[in-house]
Every structure is written in structure tokens, then in C-alpha cells.
Amino acid sequence: MSDEKDGHDAHEASYANERSPVNELAVNYIPAHTNAEHPPDGGYGWICLAACFNINCFTWGVVASYGVFLGYYLENDIYPSATDIDFAFIGGLNFSMAMLVSPIVTVITRRYGIHVPMLIGITFQTAGFIAASFATLIWHLYLTQGILVGFGVGFTYIPSIAILSQWFSQRRSLANGISAAGSGIGGLMFSLAVRAATSNISLAWALRITGLVSGFMNIMATIAIRSRNHIVQPSQHPFDRALLRRYDVILVLAWAFISLDDSQAATVTALLNLGTALGRPLIGVVSDHFGRIETTGIITLLCAISVFAIWIPATSYSVTIVFAVINGAILGVFWATIGPICTEIVGLKELPSMPSLSWLVTVLPTTFSEVIALKLRRPNTQHEFLCTQIFAGMAYLVASLFSWETSDCKAINLAKSEDATQIKDFLGLVMRSLLASMEFQAQARLFFWASYSKNLEASISRSTKGLMIATVVPGGLEAFQKLGETEKRHWRGMAINTIRDECASSGQVAIVAGHFMFWSEEKEDVLPVYTQHDLDTFTHIIYLDIPAQLVAQRRQEDVERSRPCISDTHLLKWQQAEKTQLRDLCRHHSILFSLVSAHQLLLHKVSTLLQDFRHHTEGHNLSEAERRLDEILAASQGQPETVLVMDADRTLAAEDTGALFWKRASQSVGDENCPLKTLFSSPLGHSHTAFRQATLLYEERADDEEFDGLCGQVASDVAMHPEFLYLLREVAKHDHVIAVVITCGLSRVWDKVLEREGLSQRVKVIGGGRIADSFVVTDAVKAALVARLRHEHQLYVWAFGDSPLDLGMLSKADQAIVVVGEEHTRSKTMDAALLSAVDNGGLRARQALLPSNAPPRLDVNKLPLVQITEREFIDSVLHQIRHAGIKVYHATDRNAAKLLMTPMRNDKFAGPALKEAHHDAGRYLAVEFLSDVIGVEKYQIPHVQGHPTSGYQLFHESQTLIVALMRGGEPMASGVNKVFPLAALVHANNPNDMTRHLQDRSTVVLVDSVVNTGKTVVHFVQYIRSVHPTIHIVVVTGVAQAQSISILNETLPSETRLSLVALRLSENKFTGSGTTDTGNRLFNTTHLP
Template identity: 55%
Template structure:
């Protein structure tokens, strides 16, 4: 077989064709190639499709007619050309079709030849050009039994066809089909082998209509519509959504592997046990086109009735993790919490799995597997839907996944849980992928080891363990959203007095640090005492007898943490009010270690100004990883009002119990200081450095 070069090695020697292809790069119309052995019925099928498809949307071409139209002397003249000249004519033909589609806005169906193979030759001659492959969006291969093709060839009244043995036709068909299947994946072409049942069952015309309209943008739109419909149902607007991957997350099994073990596939004849492994490890990787191609593999291999039966059989082979099953069952009585499965696998299988455990009414699925599902799920789409849950539906999202394909979804969620299965079953590349992204942009996932005796991933300090049935974990999921507890002195006369030197541009250095210290002491004695309370302790009265004195409660079990550097002066004032408390400087949240909170029941985070609240959120999340119950109080001179009321940061912070905010003033001004207006620079006389 004569090899075809790589798609990017230079399309052809003809500069005009190359230039035209470049000009078309950003406007590729839908062009569907119809291929099959000579005599397989391409022309007849093209005529049939012409009767069933709307001529306002589609145009139909016989490749030989177009070649004749662009060649001097027509087909007879074409036959006299050498191989290079024939290639140029074929390229001009497909460019003519592409130009007409661009001008008309229609999609095209083109009947053509991929390979010619004389029986006396050892290999076939590939005549499908690179211009063809860079123009087609889909290729349908007529997978007709070779005995039928031999009969068609013998009975063809319109043209004389040379006699070819059935053995050679079979070899030719396998080589041509396999070559097209493989080369399509290098050119982002969706390939499908179609058999007579596709036509007889009236599946081909809906399939072609779907080819014309289905794009990645439409795919996203359809998935978002499904999500919005799910979220609009129910008796209560959801506050929290649990989003699960399916395969090897809900259960240790992979539905696709089980499915393709059951399905008698033509791909087994081509040396493929599970065709998806070869597909996703190839040039398409895990793209939208790859998952559309996976759908077409399923469509060409099994009909709808057998597909449904096979999904039912696979579902019976899947056993969900008991811990996840308990979590989902616990959710049944919680109207403010929803669960959603986003699966890149077979929706039909997981629908039946959830029916089997009586959860189908509570847990909804978005996914594909068949054209009738309307969409395909991709890793990128999972992340898009999680972001939509957060940003449009204002939900707090917990995401559960097991592999690198889930990382985009996990990173888009508020909370991420990596499901760690047994070592011989789980993803071998997940450790490396996690190592690269943990800590990036605040990504701090945890892991649930299922079953419990499996070995955790990585180091548990890097990827902390979580028990899905643990009381505190369940409480953090099912807690209802409340307003943040915020105390402030904005409208009090004392705030106006204390704020004056803080806002005075002439005050800086030691004088400004002393002002911040006084503010810290004031906020501690005025508001912190309201939150934490006072305790009595014995003192000697000035008149000589013992009496009761008062101090802030549990000073010795309190840790004061200034967020460096701007929080230090105010934190020293807080320390004046709690002289027995521990004091720990922290530039980043990880500066707080487990040993620092072991003997504490209260942490006071102190900063001079809180703008977005992002840093505070990182500190609170980190502290909650170290200790689930410790009380946290945030003290600041100025807090931007939205970050504790209406922002996404506020939305996330309000999930944490035992969290309070104290401020001298709440501000509606979103201004962020820089240089001479930056509080840290003013406190330490470094305005000239910024």
C-alpha cells in the first residue's frame, strides 16, 4: 500500500491549492465523504439521500463528475494523466466543492474513492488526497458484505467492472476501512462504517442531519440547558451540589471496558480489543471530536435494542462504593443539596446503575454514548458545567473524581475530593498530574480512599484524607448557608476618631503603626469580648483583699496570627488585650502548621485591610484542614463590604461554622492601594519601593 504522508508535511506541490486551504482554515463547512469499494452502492446511496435530505441544507456530489468538470478532456482526459497530475485534479475537485459550500452555506455529501487495488498487485494505491482529508469533516464508509459487492459488480448495467475475487474484495475492504479510520484521526475527521441496517432502519438520514448541526458550541449549549433544567426542578433552590464522575469514582468498575468486552465488534477483526483505548491514546486525545468519534464507534457496532440490553447487563456488573451510596442516601432528606453525575462514559449504563440502587429520582446524569443522547461529555465541558453551577446558579460545589480527566472539574469546584481506589485499578498517571497542580491557584484537594484498606495516593499531608461518612465531613456538606457573622464600628464616633490618622496621608511609619496597635486593642476589647466572652480570675485588690478580675476567655489557648506584613501592628494591639495568647507570623496559610493549633481552641487572624477576601479564604480553608472545630475570628481595620456579603468569596466563607469578622469600618470603596496609598508601605515607610 502506498503510504500517505503526515498532514502537516506540506499539503501538495501545487501552491494554489495550499493557499486555498490556508484561506479556508477558519471556515470549514461540513463536508461528508461517502467511501466504499467500487460497486458497493455509493452512487445509489447518494441518490437515495438526495431524496431524503433538504436541498436547502445539503448539496450532493459524485466525485467523478467533479473531477471531470475540472479536468481538460473530462474523465477520458483524466485517465491519460500521470499520478501527480491526477492528484492535482482530485485536489481541485475537492476545493471546488469546498468553495461552493462556503458560498452557499450548505453542507455537502461527496461520493468518492479512497483506494484502488488491482488483484495482481501486492498493495493498493491510495487516491484520497491530503486536500480531501483537510476538507472533510466526516467520512462514512459503506461497510457492505463483500459477497453483496461482488453481486452488485456482476449485475451493474451502467458500467463494466473487472472481475475480482471475493477474497481480494475482503482484503481490499479491510485495508481501505482501516486506513481511513486511522488517518481520519490525524485530520479531526469523524469516521463511521455504515452497514445496510443503518439505511433500512432509517438511521442514516438523522445521523447526517446531526453531522450538519452538531458543533462543540452546540454541545456545550445542550449540556447547559440540561443542567439548568435539572437545577430548576425540585421543591427548593439548591445551595450545594455534589458533582461526581462515574467510572472508577461512583464504583471501582469502568463501564466502557465492561461494555466493549460484551459487544461483538468488527474492531476485534482489526486487532482492537477495546477500540476506545486506541482512540483516546491517538491524535484526538480527549477532545470533543474524540468523544463524538467514540459515539460513532458505538453506533456502528451495535443497534439501539442491543445497546439497551447491553447497558442493562453492564449495570448489573457494577457495584457502587458503599460509602458513596451512603452519602447519596443521606442526601435524600436534604432538599437544599443536589447530586449530579457528569460522565464521559455511557449514560445508559449509569442511568441503570442509579435505578438499581433507587437513586435515579435524586441523582441526575448528564452524558452521552449514543447520538440520541444529544451530546457528548468532555473533561473541558465538566469544568464548564461546574463553573456554571457556581457562577450562574450560585451553588457551592463539591466535585468527586479519580483521574487526570477529572482535574479540570475538580479545580473548578469549591471543594475537590479525589477518589483513590485500589492500586491495580486506579489511574497510573493521576499522582503525577496531582503533584503538578496541587497548590496552584489555591487548589487543595483531599482524597477519599475507597475501599478503606487501599493505599492512599501521594503523602497524606499533601493530599489529606477524608472519610465520606465522618460526621464533620457530612456536616460541612449539608450545612445550610448563613450570613457571615460580622461586627464593626463603622458608624460609631470612636471609629471616626481612630480612622482619622489611618486615612491621613501625612501619618506613616511608627505613628501609623501605633495607631494600628490602638485599633487592634480597641477591636479586641469592644467586639472580640462579645464573641468569645470573659472569664474570672483572682486578683489582689488595691485595698489588700482578694477579688475577681476579668480577662478575655481562654487566652492561653488562643493563637494570634498577623498576616504579614500589614497585619502585624494591629495584631500587637490584639495581643495587648490577650497578653497570654501565642503569637505566630504568617505570610502564607501554610506557615500555620498542625503543631501550632494542637493546643488551641481559638485563632485570631489579623490584617490591616481586607479587599477581596481571597487571602482570608485561603487561611480559613487551611485551618479547617488542620482542625475542623477550632473557632476563627478575623480582625481588620477596614473590610471591603462586598467580600463579607455578596461576593463569591463571601459565599464560600459562609460555609464555615465558627467564623466571625471584626472590623473598625466596612467600606463600599473597592480601591486597592498601591505605592503611596498602600497601607503596608505607609506602615513601614517603603512607599518609594513600589
Template identity: 70%
Template structure:
């Protein structure tokens, strides 16, 4: 449970877990602040609370003293370039120690020195520091308190510094550190002077200790299981919905930070999500983790909850989505979940306002206590889990770049087009690229109205295999004659099968899949428009060996740009045959019981959930494709069709001299 695993006992973590997921580095936490801010005092408190089994604690100055011959006195006499060398050696030593021991390190250090009267400070943070630290906590103690501590410190002699200069020093360190951390993939947060400072530091450090992308996904998956458990065993369909600008026009993250800014809690432009996600972190796992730290900095739990309530009161869900979700709530076989990269607590309150909080669960983060963050990869992984592990029929609804992977994994993808002034400005080009190059099949909808019946229907009742055939057509009667004539064998029979493949491709497949125009040179010397199969180059023709080869070659004659694959068993179809492809044509001469075709379809679906599959055959047994278990098995897979030259009531299975494969290759005499 996310809430139960946020703050585990230290002895539950292992050395293997104490790694930063983004770069597989040891977890090394920098503890920064101007001299006199209390770094050493806090470090000693952390030693007492965390112990030394899974944690190592270092005073930066003591580590320098340990590696420099002659200690700190010798170090102080060195030139700045020589000092930089020993600082780098000190942090390298800490890193090696932690990689070897698997411990999490907490290291105090100085970012810059700035004597009063000098125009600017002198940074002492090295490139090795930035390459080593995975997290940095900054002791943000009021300058007045720091000045008083420096005066009261009898153990060391420090120069007098004015409160004004200390404040300027702190602001400069915080500004530079926040920028550098985002450029070097380091999570950064303030620790403000507060009676609960130690408790907050412990909570953050324990979270840093075990949190990784793998752990993050497992927590999100746990939350998904909780959302499904009430209907387990009855569910057939799950609706996975993005929240902001999908089920409502508003962006709740933007509303939240507007309220923070209006109440003067926002100290600088760097503490906004817009600035964060436009930094080098982008929309990475670490970026969303950094967003959580920003929310933690902004308000304590009670204040945060009040802000979320204020934001939720300003959100109005689209009435059509509210209506759809209430209809879903009345069904035992359909469930809806909100999966949001935004604030879970806001959307919990929005759903509560609409009377939906008991039936629609929110999977999202925003606070350390939530246990995980939702990224684009998490959204896609949850849809994949629903589809593959739970065998659910998944509808996905989204509006932005962060939803594209999720949409691509779903059986049905709906791109919600909201109000023009709020919709994503970067989505159009990315959406077209996903459709043209990544195989995404999606439809745009202003609001969910035209497909409500499809969402709510029982899959077992609704699912029906699309079958197209030419049994009663004159062309079919002519084409099937040599196929049934016992005197046709070898090359002549293969040619007959080839002609059938070409006919089915031009007569049926062109309609099932669709055509696209392209520019051609006209024989009269000008350019005109021609037609070819829709995304012909992203079509794979699979000849089911050996009976399907001749017919598959005929299909290839009609679609010369398509990929051609031979397959004697389902495992002959590899992932690279499907990657980037939009359509797969499984070609066999006869579909009798249909078991072979079902095995191929199931194998393909395990590799690629949404590719269009069309089974092409000369003869299909009627019961198998219309009402039998094979028809039902194929119908359970979305976007599967069957095209046949003729449908036969005959259940005869050829053997020896009557086997189609033997007739095609003149092997009827073989046992």
C-alpha cells in the same frame, strides 16, 4: 430536551451553527468507500432528503473535472504529483464555498486505489483532505455485494476484482482512515449495508450539522434543569457524583466492551475505548463524540439496550452510597445527580435495580439520541451552574482525572478511594498537583460515612460563621489600649495597628490556616526545620483602605511571602489576585455593621468559589458577627472565618475626629 433536538428539521440550523466546534471549521463530511460501494447512489438520496438550502453535495471526481482544464480526461494523463495538486485545489474550493455559504458539505471521494495483483494500495487522500474534513462516513458494504454491483454497472467500465481482494482493500481503508481521523481530529464512523442505511446516514449528518461544544453544554444544562425541577425552590444542597469507580467499583465501559468482544462483535482493537482515549484525541470533546459513534456502530437500539442491561446486572453499588442516596431521597432540601462520562442507559438501570431511579437522575450520554456527551469540562460547568446560578451548596464526588475540575468548582470535594485494583492509577500525582498549585481543597474518603450528617443538614441551620478573638486575653488588653487612646494618632497609631496585625497573624491565623515545615540553615552551621504559614506564597493579604492598611502590613510582617493588595472597593480585587491562591485575608481596622466586608466576600466568591477567606480586624461588633444578618450572609459562604483582637457590644460608628481612618492618617480636621 435532548431527545427532541437530536434530529431537527434542516431549516432550523443557521449558517453560524454549521461550524465544527473543535476548530471553527465549516462542517464538511467525507463519504468514502471502495469503488462500487454505492457512494453516488447514497449521495443522490441525501440530496432528495436534505435539500440544498443548508447542505451542498459534491462528487469528488466531478469537482476535480471542474477545476482541471480539460476535465477528467486531462487529469488522467497527468503525473501523480500533478494530480495531487489538482486534488488539493478541488477540496480547497469546496471548503471556500462552504465557509462562504455556511452550508454543510457532503463529499464523495476515494481514499486509495488498489489494482488486484499489486502488493499495496496507492492512497490518493491528500493532507488538505485531512485538514478540511470534520467527519468521514465509510460505506462498509459486504465485498460480495460490491463485486456484484461492479458487474451489474452498465454506465461505467470497471476492471474485474475478486471478492477476496475487495475485502482486503476495504479492511485496509478502514484501518488507515480510523487512525488518520484520530490524528487529525476528524469524527469517523461506518455505514453498514442495512435496510435503514439511509435513515442512519440522515440521522448522523443532521447530528453533525448542529452539534458543537456550545450546543453540547446547553443540552447537558437542560438535562440538569430537568433533574432539579421537582425540588426547585426548596433545594439547598446538591450532590454531584461521578459513576464508574466512584459509587461502584466497576468500570461499566470496560464491562460493556468485554461483552461486545465476547459476543464477537468487536472487529478490531481500534474499536475500543481504551485505544480511543490513548490516541491523540485524548479525553477531548471530539474523543467522547467518537465514543458515541463507536457505540452506534456496535449495536442497534434494542441490542444496545440488552447489552446495557447485562452490564448493569454485573454492577454492585457500594452499600454506603446506596444508603446515603436513600437518605437523600427522604429530604426535600437535598438532591443527588449522577454525572457520568460513561453510558447513561447503564446507570439508569443500575439505579433502577437499587430503587433509586425516581430520585437520582443520571446526566450522561452514549448514543446520538442522548443529545450530548459528558466531558471533564461539562462536569465542571454543571457544578459551576449549580453553585452560581442556582446558589446551591455543592458536594462533588469523584475518583479520576476527569473529575478534578468538577471537584475544584464544588464547595465540598470528596475524592473517593475505591478498591486498590480498580482505582485510577494516574490520579495521585494529578491530585497532589491540583491541591498544591490549583487551590483544590479536597478530602479523601474510602466511603461516605463520616460526613453524612454534614451532607443532609439544612444549610441555614448548619451554617455558622467561625469567629476567633482575644477579647479577654492580657495581650489583647495591652494591644488595644493605644488603639483606644485618643492621644494616639498618625505614625504612633499606625504602629499600634501594625503590632495588632502581627499578633493576630501569629496567634490565630497560624492555627486557622495551619503551618508547614521547610528547610532552614541553623546558626550552628547545619540544616534544620523551620515553620511558615501553610502555602504562604499562595496567600493574598488585602488591605481594605484606608483603615486596614496598617494592620495588614503587620499581618504581612508575619507572612512575608504573601501577596499584598490594596483595595478601596470590592472591584479592586481582580481575578489575577486570586488565581492560584489558596487563602485570602481581608484586613480592616473595624467591622461594625459588616456590610463592607460582606460586599468584599461576595465579590471574591463570584471570582473564586472555594478560596479560603479570613476576615482580620481589630474590633468587631458583637451582634454583627454572631447573630445579625451580616453573620448569616457570611455564613452562607463556605470557608469564611473572622479573627478579631476584641469583640465589642458598642454599635458606635466613628465620624470625623473619632473615625479610625482619620486618626490613622491625621485627617480628623477634614470635613
């Protein structure tokens, strides 16, 4: 046993020596945009590459053949009034119009995906060529072959520009180079084909064939192409002005503005197009290996050199041919690298905005470059095109300077921020060291221990426990090897404590590599090498799951060291034991555990996880969820007034999509256990850490493509309640009401369910499931988002939920509906939690039974029943509250009012008699008006015949506050309270008197005997709004002077939930005092002034 331990300790020593160079590398910064999921560098990306090649071929390739049409137009006097400049402008419009529509295309892409704008573009381009075939005047050609074809190219090409950057990373420039080569191949084909068609058939048929062929081929490409927007989640801003404040972005735009000038004038021959086709993939390969920005600067400079060194001195046709091939191969640097450069400068998430800016700055040069070239021509001189050539060469030269400055700017930025490349280099070294040690030493099952101090956000340090043990133990590892297990355990704990303390003092985040246990095949007992200090310190563990067969194979192939033979079976058993024990320990110590398999692009996966671990806190999580909510509101149509917030699983449908996911996933691995059930029944419960762990389980189980497929299968198993489908379809018809699904489960599943039901455009989902989502939804997040809707956005919120996790958001909402399913599917813990929330937490809710024959929860008196498909309920949801300002209801001309107002106006009535008259008026106004203004709800009452029946009470009567404005409002308020006995009644001389009574109220009824100027009402309303922005306020009075209503509307112009109920309106502006003051008459104090 001692020899075996010495062997383990010797491994720790060798591992420490092996890793020591890595530990000298410090990593302090990870750019935010690297949080996006790493592109797969292949797979379906190759199909997308072929589609993009095809699009370039039949958009820019077609445009590149315009030179043939230009030659035909100049040689044949088809349009007598046209000049050379006209035809040059038409060629420029092909390019500039394509660039000009980029913001519009980006907006359409954001709303409808990439295929809709591409199909629009195909229609424009095809129609443009066909319409041009019927042109008889030069302005016809401007509109068709110039503007319409240009629009078509832009709508077809621009949505595809970001696709390859989403699918490729290491080969990004190569992919874009191959794609860009399509324009050269297309230019070559169409240059020859158009010349043959115009010579042998006619110009008209040449245009028609070009339109039809390009249209058909672009449709094929559109069908094949696929974006990864659901993973990358780009911002899709059509014109992000924030980018214009970045110096590196300005440099790229300047390069784009200048470097594109002469490529238009150059693509006039088939040989130049051939050079383009050959050169662009090569540019991609070179830029991937030597840097995209650096390669761009060099090749742009070579373009300038080729102009001055070859083109200008060229005096023979053969030299011109050489120039065409050479320059054709390199002039396409803009198209081959603009996509990767934009990605490198601003990242995948901001990618749609950056090309939009690039396209816009090219509008002027693409429109006028050919015209400038013609104007610079000096006919009838020895060097007719010398000025044109110098112009082209200088444009390339200046563009190359901007490119180089961009490179320098990027280098400075990286030096300042200690770029993410450092962490990737570090991780590469770490991974190689880990894998080497893991695969050649079977006992050393290694894993990452990512240790965080809760206050630490600054930088990252690395260490191994072996190296740290050598540092803290007197005598180093040699002395450590001679100790007993108890002493070793002590020093292992000291090692991790030292790492923890160093991080606390330096403000760094530590990444520590170490062992979990050793297990010899000859012995049954395992040797754990973790300590309680480890479990108290670590917050994240990443376990590198290398196949046992691969470990055994590499052990056998190790020629530098003799290793005992360990079977694949034992290695696998060892791995399973470690994974099982680690999962259980992590659940019991609030440590996030992530298992990364070798097939998951190990380095990229670990890098993504570490970057997420470093930045993610509960505060960050909430801010990301709030950002998503704000984006949904900003993108909504119209001005929303009401929001329906709905839980998803077992609310919108009876199914639990998490359980369905793992059931589907288990079919492929043969594991019937649901890890979510184990997770949420552990000490983690339903905490933020638990939901983060659930996300890591989904990441562990499936890559992005497989995850999306599984979500699609789960969505097909989900059947939404027909009642909710009906309600949501009614809501979708109105712009002032929006619906948002906030789920603790899988947002991707519900996106697909809503898409299937045709609701995805109007009902948005907030949820998680993947690291790329950047947040998880917990009960606290749900409650916070509802509170944000009410207080920050001042919207009226209806909340629907079914479980204890929904009680927070139900309590925060203006209207709460508890969804009650069948007994065998609904939450078993909800009744107790719901009862506590109603009795102790102030929750006032109703319940909807789905299906309608499901037994209700609690007592229907505590939780009244509601049918969400009833017209009355739907009308209350759809009620538009932001029109017509303050709503006024009065009974001035009614006979009942005339009878009631008589004793109130009679000078002989005072004291108790007058109080009774005001009391009666309050009762009348409550029954006649308040029951409609506020609404009523059913509740169960005993019938006189001995069976239960339905009665009615004021809607949320127990959540209603009646405020008697002292002292004149007290008698009338008592009459209102007589009709609504469950409502609370308070007396208030000033708004502060009702502060503590406003909590958990849905309606406030302000009662005064007379409203003269309305100043008192304004004072109370403004105070209530400062405490409760969305609560319904109703003012009840005996007499309201007409002028007071105007004052209320002028003083409270944005008030949308204020109503006034009066027994009568008066045009009399008289304000009583002394013997005529209503308050004095009510209380027999007319002697007072």
C-alpha cells in the same frame, strides 16, 4: 496496468454522469426536531400497537357504549329527580374529564413513566363503574360513572397516545388508525353486552362486569406497552405555552375543538361503532400515503357532506343504517390522526405537550355537545332533529376549514425553510446512486465525505470527485484518463480544493461522494485515490459498509455491462483494508469516522448523522450539557443549596464501564480489542473530537435496542463503593442537597446502576454515548458545569473525581475530593497531573481512599485524608446554609472575654500595649470560634516519640485569606494569623486592595477592631460576592454594636455564607473619634481627628 486505470477512470466518468441530476438539488435547512432517533417502524412496536388497540377498546369503547346505559336510564325511572339533561351531562363527563386531566397525567408520566398513571387510571375506571352500581341518587352517578370513569379513561389513555409515534414513522397513521379502531370494536362489544346484561341480569351487574372486564384487559395492555422516552427524550411539559404562539398549533386546536362535537352524539349504536372499527385503519393507510393533514381535511369535509346528503334527508330506518355505517367509518378521523398530526406539527420531543393542549380544548365540546344536541331537538315537529343535524354538519364543515388552513400553513413553513424532506429526497437519490455504483463496480468502494468549513452553518451542497474532476481538468474526464498517476493526484487535490473554496465563499456545507482506493484481485498493489488535500479538508467520513456477498451478487446480475469476476473473499479483504486505513487516517487527522451498515436502516441512519454533523460544534455541545444541568436543577425538589458533583467510572465504582461495554460487545463478535483504548491513545487524546468519535463507535456497534441491552448487562457488572452508597442515601434524605453524576462515559449504564440502587429519583446523570443525547462530556464540559453551578446558580459545590479529566472540575469546586482506588485499577497518569495542579494550579483538595487500605496519592500533607462516611464529613456536606441569615458568634458573657476586653477598654493602654491586647483577642477568637465556624482537618505530624501522628489545622488553611481592614484591624488580624500560619494576610483600605488575592480561596476572614454601623463590612462583602459568589466570609471584630447586625441583615438579605465573630456585643452606639478612636489609640495618633 494502464487498461485497469482507464477502467477506473471510465467508472469515474460514468459515475459523474449518473450523479449529475442529483447535484442540481440544493438542501439548505434541516428542522431541529428531526434530530430525534428515527422510529423503527415495527419490531416491538407491533406489541405496543396491540396494547394501544386494547386500551382504546376498553376505555373509549366502554365510553362509547354509554348510549345503551342512557337508553336504560331514560326508559326506567331509576333516579326520579333526574332529567334527560342530567344523563346527557354524565355521558359528556366521560369524555371531558378524560381530557381535563391531561396536564396532570403528563406531569406524572414525566416523573414516573407511563405505567404509573395508567395503573391509576385503571383503578379509577374500575372503581367508578363498581361504585356506580351502588348509586341511589343522580349526583352519585355524576361522581362515579361520570367523573371517576372519565378520570380513569384519561389516566389510562393519555400516556399511550405518544407511544405509537415513537415506534412508527412511515406507518404512523396506519398504526394510529388500527389503534383507534379499538374504540369501535369495544363500542360494538360493550353495546351488545351491556344491553344483554341489563336485560337479563341487572343494571348493577352490568356496571360491575363492565368495570371488572375493562380493568383486567387494561392491566394486560399496561404490562405489554413500552415507551421509547429514553431515546426520544421528550420535553414532557404538561402545558407548553410556547406552542400557543404557533399559528399551525392554533389551527390544529381549533380543528380539535370543533370536529369532536358530534362524534360523541354519533356513537350511540353498535353499527356506528362497527363502521368506526372498519374505517379507522383505512384512514391511517390513506393518510400515510397522501398526507395526514390533507387526508384529515378531506375526511372531515366528507363527514359534513354525509350529514347534509344522507342524515338530514333520511326518512327510513334503512337509510339511517347506511348513514351510521358510512359516518361511523369516517367520523373517527380525529382519533385516528390527532397523534400523527401533533407529531408532524411539533415533532417527537414536544409531542407530550401538544396532545395535552388538544385534550384541554376538547373539554367544553365533550361536556356540552350531547346537551346542546338535546336542547336543539324540536319535539312534536315533523323534523325533530333538524337543528341538531345542521349543528353537527356545520361543526364538521368549519373544522375542515381549520384543517385545510393547517395544511396551507405547513406548506408555507416548509417553503420558507426548505424542509428536511428535501434532504431525505436528496439522500435517497444519493444512496441509490452510491449503492448502484458500489454494487455494480466492485472497485468503487464508496463513502461519504462530509466536508465542513468551521464557519459554515448555512446550507448543504453536494458533489462527486468525478464530476468536479471533469470540471477542473482542461478537456474533462477524457483528458484526465490519459494522465499519469502524479498528474491525476494533482487534479484530485485541485478538485477537493475547489469544493472547499466554493463552500467557503457560499457559506454552504458540502457532502461529497468519492472513492478511497481501487484494488484488482489480480494484483497485490492497491491504488489509493485520496490525497493529502482530502485529509486536510474533510471533518467527517461516513463509510457505507455493504456486505461483500451482496456486492458480488449484484455484479453477477448486471446484464448491462460485462464485469470481471471478483471473489467474495477479495471484496471482503478490500473492505477491511479500507476500513482499517480510514480509521487510522481519521484518528491522525482529527476526522470523525462513522461506519454505517446495511442493516441499520441506511438512509435514516445517514440522515440522522448528517443532521447532527451539520449542527454540532463545541459551543453547541456545551450549551446542550448546560441545558441538561439546568433541567435537573429545575426539577429538583425544594431549594437546593449544595450540589455534589461526581465522576462515575472509577470514582463511584472501581469499574470502567466503557471497557466493560466493549468486553460485553466483543463476546458477540469475537473481537477482544477495546476500540476506546486505541482511540484515546491516538493523537486525538481525550479531546472533544475523541469523545465524539467514541459516540460514533457506540452508534456503529449497536442500534438503540441492542445498546440498551448491553448497557443493562454492563450495569449488572458494576458494584458501587459502599461508602458512596451510604453518602448518597444520606444526601437523598435532604431536599437542600442534590447529587449529579457527570460522566465522560455511558450515561445509560449509570442510569441503570442508580435505578438498581434505588437512587435514580434523587441522583441524576449527565453523560453521553448516543447521538440522541446531543452532547458529549469532556474535561472542559465538567469544569464548565461546576463553574455554572457556582456562578450562575450560586450553589456550593463538592466535587469528587479520580483522574486527570476531573482536575478541571475539582479546581472549580468549593470542596474537592480526589477518590483514590487500588493501585492496579486507578489512573497511572494522575499523580503527575495532580501534583502539577496542587503546586502550580492552585488546587486544594483532600483524598478519600476506597477501599480504606489503598495507598494514598502524593503526600498526605499536600493531599490530606478524609473519610466520606465519617459523621463529621457528612454533616459538613449536609450543612444547611440558607437559614437564619447572618450567623453571629460572640463571647460577651464569658470570663475569658471579660479578661481580654479589660486592657482594650482601659484608657491607659495605647500604642504597643494596646496592639498586644488586640493581638491576644485575635488569637482567642481564632482558637475558640473560627475553628468551629470554618472547621478543622487532620494532617500528619512527627510525634515526639519518633513516629508520625495526626495533627489538626484550619480547614483549607492554605486557601484562607485574612484581610486586615486598615488600620484598626491590623493587630487583631496578626493574632488570627498567628493561629493559622498557612493563611495569607493582606492589608486593605478598600476592596480593590484584595482583588488579586481572592483567586483560589475558600474562606475570607475580614478583621476590624470595631464594627459600628457595618457599612464598611457591607462594602467589602458586596465586592467579594461580585468576584466569588459562594466563598465563605467571616467577619472578626473586638466589638460589634448591636445595631450593626440589624443593618447587615437588612442590607444583605440574601447572604447565606456570612458569619460574624465578636469578642463582645455592645448596645452602646457611641462612635469614637480623636482620643477615643480605636485606630488612633492603637498607633498613638490621638492628636488626629
